[in-house]
Amino acid sequence: MSELFVQLLLNGLINGCLYALVAAGYALIYNTTRVFHVAHGVAYTAGAYLSFYFLVRLGWPLWASVVGAILLSGVLGASMEWFLYAPLARRRSSLLVAFLSSLGFYTAAINIVALVFGNETQVLRAGVSGTITFGGVIVTKIQMAQALVAGLVVAALLLGLGRSRWGRIIRAVRDNPELASVMGINLFAIRTAVFAAGSSLAALAAVLSALDVGMDPHIGMPALLTAAVALIIGGIGTFGGPVLGGLLLGLVQALVVWQISARWTEAVTFAVLILFLVFRPYGLLSRRQRLEEQAA
Amino acid sequence: MNYLWHIVNMAGIYAILAMSLNLAAGYTGLLSLCHAAFYGLGAYTATLVMVDVGFDFLPALACALIVTALLSLMIALPSLRLRGDYFVLATLGFQIIVFSVLYNWVGLTRGPYGISGIPVPKFFGLEVDSVAKYALFTAVVGGLGLGVLWLLAHSPFGRLLRAVRDDELAAAALGKNVTHVKTIAFVLSACFAAIPGALFAGYMRYIDPTSFTLTESIFIISMVVIGGAGNFAGPAIGAVLLVLLPEALRFLHVPDSVAANLRQVVYGILLILLMRFRPQGLIGEYDFE
Numbered sequence: 001m002s003e004l005f006v007q008l009l010l011n012g013l014i015n016g017c018l019y020a021l022v023a024a025g026y027a028l029i030y031n032t033t034r035v036f037h038v039a040h041g042v043a044y045t046a047g048a049y050l051s052f053y054f055l056v057r058l059g060w061p062l063w064a065s066v067v068g069a070i071l072l073s074g075v076l077g078a079s080m081e082w083f084l085y086a087p088l089a090r091r092r093s094s095l096l097v098a099f100l101s102s103l104g105f106y107t108a109a110i111n112i113v114a115l116v117f118g119n120e121t122q123v124l125r126a127g128v129s130g131t132i133t134f135g136g137v138i139v140t141k142i143q144m145a146q147a148l149v150a151g152l153v154v155a156a157l158l159l160g161l162g163r164s165r166w167g168r169i170i171r172a173v174r175d176n177p178e179l180a181s182v183m184g185i186n187l188f189a190i191r192t193a194v195f196a197a198g199s200s201l202a203a204l205a206a207v208l209s210a211l212d213v214g215m216d217p218h219i220g221m222p223a224l225l226t227a228a229v230a231l232i233i234g235g236i237g238t239f240g241g242p243v244l245g246g247l248l249l250g251l252v253q254a255l256v257v258w259q260i261s262a263r264w265t266e267a268v269t270f271a272v273l274i275l276f277l278v279f280r281p282y283g284l285l286s287r288r289q290r291l292e293e294q295a296a
Numbered sequence: 297m298n299y300l301w302h303i304v305n306m307a308g309i310y311a312i313l314a315m316s317l318n319l320a321a322g323y324t325g326l327l328s329l330c331h332a333a334f335y336g337l338g339a340y341t342a343t344l345v346m347v348d349v350g351f352d353f354l355p356a357l358a359c360a361l362i363v364t365a366l367l368s369l370m371i372a373l374p375s376l377r378l379r380g381d382y383f384v385l386a387t388l389g390f391q392i393i394v395f396s397v398l399y400n401w402v403g404l405t406r407g408p409y410g411i412s413g414i415p416v417p418k419f420f421g422l423e424v425d426s427v428a429k430y431a432l433f434t435a436v437v438g439g440l441g442l443g444v445l446w447l448l449a450h451s452p453f454g455r456l457l458r459a460v461r462d463d464e465l466a467a468a469a470l471g472k473n474v475t476h477v478k479t480i481a482f483v484l485s486a487c488f489a490a491i492p493g494a495l496f497a498g499y500m501r502y503i504d505p506t507s508f509t510l511t512e513s514i515f516i517i518s519m520v521v522i523g524g525a526g527n528f529a530g531p532a533i534g535a536v537l538l539v540l541l542p543e544a545l546r547f548l549h550v551p552d553s554v555a556a557n558l559r560q561v562v563y564g565i566l567l568i569l570l571m572r573f574r575p576q577g578l579i580g581e582y583d584f585e
Contacts, residue, residue, distance in 0.1 A: 108564025270389035
């Protein structure tokens with residue numbers, strides 16, 4: 001039992017690192033703008049397909065493809081704010097209106113990707129292969145890269161949010177957008193920056209995952225859903241919580257694969273969400289919220 | 297001719313489905329993302345009872361209503377304690393769980409293989425064995441359901457639903473039990489979705505889980521939003537429009553491989569434009585603000 005268990009646990013942890021990366025980007029956007037941003041899945045899918053286009057179709061080197069995909073996904077995120085959410089926010093629309101337009105954008109964009117690249121799975125070969133063995137536990141080099149890059153980027157993000165001037169501004173907008181704008185912070189500039197940065201993080205996670213398992217146009221939705229679940233179980237309003245939530249989901253899914261079957265991972269993920277919503281709606285790292293923002 | 301009757305059937309089934317979601321989303325303000333799950337529960341319960349137990353259509357429909365009512369109550373109790381986007385997320389979770397069960401519980405639902413050999417529905421001894429007859433059948437069964445829905449929407453209870461939607465606090469201050477009202481609306485809305493579910497199963501005579509996905513839930517929401525929420529006829533108009541749209545693409549000679557994706561692109565863009573410029577939909581009375 002033990003070796004298989006450790007192997008699955010490690011795989012779960014590495015998957016969890018990727019979930020944490022998407023969740024950190026999602027939390028950056030959700031906490032500051034309160035948009036239930038389904039179109040985050042578009043940034044994820046776009047990241048994977050842009051890197052595929054640069055690397056496989058245009059023959060760019062790996063680093064250039066990844067950087068290009070991340071930058072363009074950031075631009076995509078910023079445009080979503082400009083064309084999709086900012087007009088609604090200026091009109092002070094409800095959350096549901098923003099959610100429905102986000103849903104519309106997701107549906108349209110994913111199907112455009114499918115029209116251009118086809119619905120079938122595409123592989124992203126980077127020429128990185130081989131495995132490293134510790135005792136009886138095998139880790140591929142791609143998995144090592146996933147854990148390392150995701151871990152470093154998330155750590156840098158959390159440090160930046162906690163310590164830098166920009167981090168303080170973002171936290172100010174999170175805590176009270178009106179007050180922040182009275183203090184001279186340009187609310188819509190911060191929103192744009194946050195959408196761009198969050199989308200870039202999603203794109204990075206998508207590339208890391210695609211190097212391992214490939215891509216199809218619909219990978220964005222499960223990635224987004226896992227991020228949203230990680231945000232809730234970690235604690236809305238926090239930035240560390242979703243990272244913890246992502247790691248936890250990776251481990252829980254590994255346990256499901258071990259004890260039940262891989263087919264049930266999605267159902268169990270959402271069962272965990274519902275348990276949290278019922279028993280601990282403010283998440284693991286709770287922050288006291290204003291009454292109108294509480295879940296229940 | 298059969299082609300036209302087929303469109304009439306699908307438009308009818310989706311119109312009832314969209315109008316049932318409207319009870320929760322339009323009248324009560326509960327934007328539920330698990331409506332396809334209830335549609336699927338209705339279809340699967342009716343099918344299993346018809347195929348494995350040998351019931352006729354109408355008793356099978358009754359079973360479907362009971363099962364859907366019980367399961368939607370189980371979903372309503374935890375979800376309705378939540379508000380706003382938390383509620384939406386919880387219903388999304390249930391949509392994924394129900395789909396997962398339909399897909400993976402092979403022993404009961406035959407999983408991805410689906411269930412074939414659903415018998416031709418009998419309606420008081422008459423076999424509904426042609427597409428045209430089925431359209432009439434859909435109209436009669438659906439019409440009965442919609443009659444009940446109309447009475448509900450225009451009763452004092454319907455007014456109470458709109459009151460809860462427009463100002464929950466004020467409704468509570470007037471002594472109304474808001475959670476209670478929402479729960480009843482949610483369960484009724486789910487039950488009305490089981491009717492088109494059973495009709496769909498009897499019509500296609502084969503069902504599999506791919507008809508009841510999250511995408512389908514989004515599709516039903518689009519119908520309600522595009523036609524207009526909170527208005528009795530709005531969702532029906534949305535449903536007819538969205539069912540006719542792919543047929544229009546067919547006449548433009550768009551190849552089938554492209555048509556499926558292109559259709560979704562059009563739905564998505566419609567949704568964005570409506571939310572931006574006309575959030576109440578074509579003839580709606582409620583704009584989700």
